[in-house]
Amino acid sequence: MTREETAMLPNPTYRSLRIPLALVVLLGIGIFLSTRAEDRRGRLEELGKGVRELSQAGRYAEAKPLAEEAVALAEKDLGPEHPDTAGCLNNLAFLLRAMGDLRGARPFCERALAISERALGPDHPGTATNLNNLAMLLRDMGDFKGARPLCERSLSIRERALSPEHPDTATSLSNLAFLLQEVGDFKGARPLYERALAIWEKSLGPDHPNTATTLCLLASLLQATGDLKAARPLYERALEIREKALGPDHPDTATSLIDLASLLKAMGEFKGARSLSERALAIDEKALGPEHPHTATCLYNLALLHYAMGDREGARPFFERALAIREKALGPEHPDTAASRKNLDLLLKAMGEVK
Helix, strand or coil, rough: HHHHHHHCCCCCCCCHHHCCHHHHHCCCCCCCHHHHHHHHHHHHHHHHHHHHHHHHHCCHHHHHHHHHHHHHHHHCCCCCCCHHHHHHHHHHHHHHHCCCCCHHHHHHHHHHHHHHHHCCCCCCCHHHHHHHHHHHHHHCCCCCCHHHHHHHHHHHHHHHHCCCCHHHHHHHHHHHHHHHEEECHHHHHHHHHHHHHHHHHHHCCCCCCCHHHHHHHHHHHHCCCCCHHHHHCCCHHHHHHHHHHHCHHHHHHHHHHHHHHHHHHCCCCCCHHHHHHHHHHHHHHHHHCCCCHHHHHHHHHHHHHHHCCCHHHHHHHHHHHHHHHHHHCCCCCHHHHHHHHHHHHHHHHHHHCCC
8 A cells, every 4th residue: 555545544433423313312392381372282292293203204404493483482482491492492403413503503402401400400311311412412513522521421310310221321321332432442332332232122122223323333333443244234233224114215224324334345345335335325415415414424435435446536526525515514623524634635645636
């Protein structure tokens, strides 16, 4: 290999590790309205149901106006400090995060957490949920230091208030494990993933989307530690679950396609990796839009794949488009933006061009 090829970052991010939406809690709203506002009860319930159904189908843009209407209605009828107003704020933040607007989502997450701490108390399961969701948002923004204490506090609350075997405890375990993995603590992350997976399989079943998410996360850990053979059946099982439970065109199915493609690339199976990557890109462009961070990840992984195949000219437009999306959606200082910029610079140097 040339010096520039050695310097290329192999796979600095895996798609499932950037936004495992199944591990962010989309809240149902327990509506407590006055008799005077009884006629609005049905509308708020209808909005909450619509947001959940559209989100589960990956139709985030369609869900957003419903979530915005729910926030406005809750603030008017319940008040700005009501726990259900916090739930509506959380759901809007979830959608913004899913659509790639991380900075737009943050104030809603922070406000939801503040409301729940005041209204429910610092050790309530509802507060743990909002701690978890803010932590995952900070993680996506590259603030691992800020996310970790929130994850740890959420896990502590859930283990005490719900039980060590509760599905919400599994959510906190998986999210904390991811943060440990991101800072290179693979030994600390693995038992948390395995414990979470056991909880999901027992409480929700082996074919639930949350089980698939933790399978992906555990597989990514095995891949990061070089155990490609052990990672493959976990990725394949997760893809099968998501295709069956969510559908072949769901964004989370695209996540599994990208994950498995990254593994095949690492194993030298370029043809299979390219087919999966192109399918994932088509899903994300249709479901999330051409400017979404997940679309950028598909493009970035295709660029790395073309480079690994020796196709530098083919890699360039994918790197360039991924960088443009990430600079706009994530900001110039985000780790994913930095990785895109570095690899594009290295590619141009390898091609004898000066940027």
